[in-house]
Amino acid sequence: MAKDKKVEQITDMEVDFAQWYTDICRKAELVEYASVKGFTILRPYGYAIWENMQRIMDAAFKKTGHQNVAMPVLIPESLLKKEGELVNGFAPECAWVTQGGSEQLEERLAFRPTSETMFCDHWSRVLHSYRELPMLYNQWCSVIRWEKTTRPFLRSREFWWQEGHTIHETAEEAMAETEQQLNCYADFYEKVLAIPVVKGRKTEKEKFAGAEATYTVECMMKDHKALQGATSHYFGDKFSRAYGVTFTGRDNRLQYPFQTSWGSTTRMIGAVIMAHGDNNGLVLPPPIAPIQVIILPVAQHKPGVLEAAAALKDRLAAAGLRVQVDDSENSMGWKCAQYEMKGVPLRVEIGPRDIEAGQCVLVRRSDGEKTVVSLGALEEAAKAQLALVQQGLYEKAKRNLEEHCWPAWSVEEAKRLQEEKGGFIKTMWCGDVACEQKMKEEAGMSSRCLPFAQEKLSDVCACCGRPADKMLFWGVAY
């Protein structure tokens, strides 16, 4: 046994959730700080999770006709400025390139904070006819937003994401695209990440700079704080007009196309940590786990054990699972703790007595449940257990969400509920941004969304008492 390996402890999530989160990011080797302030490194294990997310989302995007492209990373300031709201929203957070080689640039260039401007500029040169519409583009890249305070995955100066950008012949088609992509994100969260979401529309105050409407999927973390999961925006023809994107329509007249954009980021890894993790570390939903099954040989020096473990590995790999054997010299205790920390969904234990009995033991990471299965039925059993892990994670997260949604009829009540119970507070709202300001100042909550599933709690705004016909979700957000 190697004596230098000890099980690393992480902070108890009940004691200090923020420190627990940071501990997992580091000890599960997902991420490391870089020497540039506010920047992070995605380490192999963290990046492998991102690759799985990318592969699944990319296939979904392509299935609905989207194509990937690569746009330049630097945007001239004058180009960024053509649409006023966008530049007002993003310019304060841009990193600016002012020197290229030995020359001082005549115009400074922004490292892309988002690429609507570049896509519009491109379309203004390549789009001619309605026959070329829709153009359904997506780009996987990193962006920079010069945030003041940062946290791994949740808020960092550089982050990795996909940004979809599309243009359409009609407003209806663009709106349908906006909705389709919001649903695509909702499906990804619920079916792949096992995280239930609240779908809805952002208020004017919280919408994307320059958008006509922003739709969002909002999730709840284990500490009952809210996390904006992904957003889908409808722009109308505002950017088309600002950037001179036109096409010859069916009526032979020049028209402006209608536009959408939609994005999701590496913050989804943060969502997974905080939606499913526990005091033993990360808990990964099987579809995104770099290792879905870890096989630990028991008493591995006894004859036949390593061979049996290797045979199980080959069978599970042939069945399409991502599987590894750990036959290192580390202790069984260390190995169990290590793969729990890394959130591997299923552990298979096999030792001399199991071999004799023609069986092995499957242990679920999500709830510690052990199942003894006959070796002959391994593939089927492993897949069934992984499905149970996925289902269990989703149901637990769903309960967490449902049990932390509280109606309130006044700002004081909303504040008390947030402090005492936490979660989403739902109230009627008149539509006035002043009421959002008030809720922020007095109860520390921002509006999360106007959920599609509206309820009528009363006739008046919880903040000002004026007539109100909209129900709004509030929360303390990451």
Place this chain on the structure above:
Amino acid sequence: MAKDKKVEQITDMEVDFAQWYTDICRKAELVEYASVKGFTILRPYGYAIWENMQRIMDAAFKKTGHQNVAMPVLIPESLLKKEGELVNGFAPECAWVTQGGSEQLEERLAFRPTSETMFCDHWSRVLHSYRELPMLYNQWCSVIRWEKTTRPFLRSREFWWQEGHTIHETAEEAMAETEQQLNCYADFYEKVLAIPVVKGRKTEKEKFAGAEATYTVECMMKDHKALQGATSHYFGDKFSRAYGVTFTGRDNRLQYPFQTSWGSTTRMIGAVIMAHGDNNGLVLPPPIAPIQVIILPVAQHKPGVLEAAAALKDRLAAAGLRVQVDDSENSMGWKCAQYEMKGVPLRVEIGPRDIEAGQCVLVRRSDGEKTVVSLGALEEAAKAQLALVQQGLYEKAKRNLEEHCWPAWSVEEAKRLQEEKGGFIKTMWCGDVACEQKMKEEAGMSSRCLPFAQEKLSDVCACCGRPADKMLFWGVAY
């Protein structure tokens, strides 16, 4: 028939090779210029080729144990400066971020021109023991080098690439990695891109800034100019020492690991264009073609034709091929020209008479060869034709290379051969950089590599007449 669609003409490659190249880049819709000088946009068709290249290379890297990571894109100037040769090589070409949000940065940050410095900085913090070695990392990203003159794919201020970075316990292991990755590139060029390469070592003058040794795969284009395909570098422990990367060795003493890096870029798309393209446009090797088979229905308004075309598509897709049907209203002539321009390797034509005869026609893009095949044998026949396309492209490119390698025994002769015949000129070389300068000034050629397959042409240097035991390849390079 849509009257607004006409077949676009491109410049004859014999008349103006450079314009022919640019025409293909634009008319095959691979790339478009951006509004930022020297930057390009990878359009859907160009990016799809890059995605195919990425998928195949990434699988090869992972098969040999490499893991992907993401490093920050911005590098503090002080960090970049820790290794003198590297910074001297790259600083003159860096784009510098000097403002973040509203703040003027105390230290300017370089947009990564290459990431050795970031990897070393990371390793200096996470590496502890020989047990953690080797660390075999790779990153897919874009880099910026502030070039003065640019050409799509071949030289642009931003380009997309993979950069592998590894550290090892011993010099031997690092050297083996350097060679393995060079061979990986050579295999990719020869087996996937159907482009034969000359493998060899770069001279001191031409090696990567900061490397102990640089290895290269050199290819020849149809105009007989040379193109550096990809490079693999051995660093010894030079960067480890400069960046304080250490580990506790088997002897319990602190040691410096040995390092490699290796990279390949979107310039590979440029290589494919110039190695295989012709006056009808792009010619793509099947493994990287976004569309491998295009099905064109003949007399598509006749009953049963579109149904038959769709059925062929389903069968070829089920057989694992990337296949599309073009049932648009455009003329057959336009369609043929369009898919030739886009380099689709195989065209399938099916019309009423074919259906009646139970057959269809396969046409190879690479040489125009037509084959009539029985519908029952379609999958097998299509795969066989694609294999013939791949083989034919490789053989043709191989002949082009072999028939344009000329031995020379003096600078004058080398110059004359280059001017009259073009290609690689091989001479004996004494090892003095002054002789490389002379060849550059007098014959306009740079040294390409010291090929692994050495020949003894004489005992003396072709440039200075002093004793020489190395044979060097020279060429006019992209």
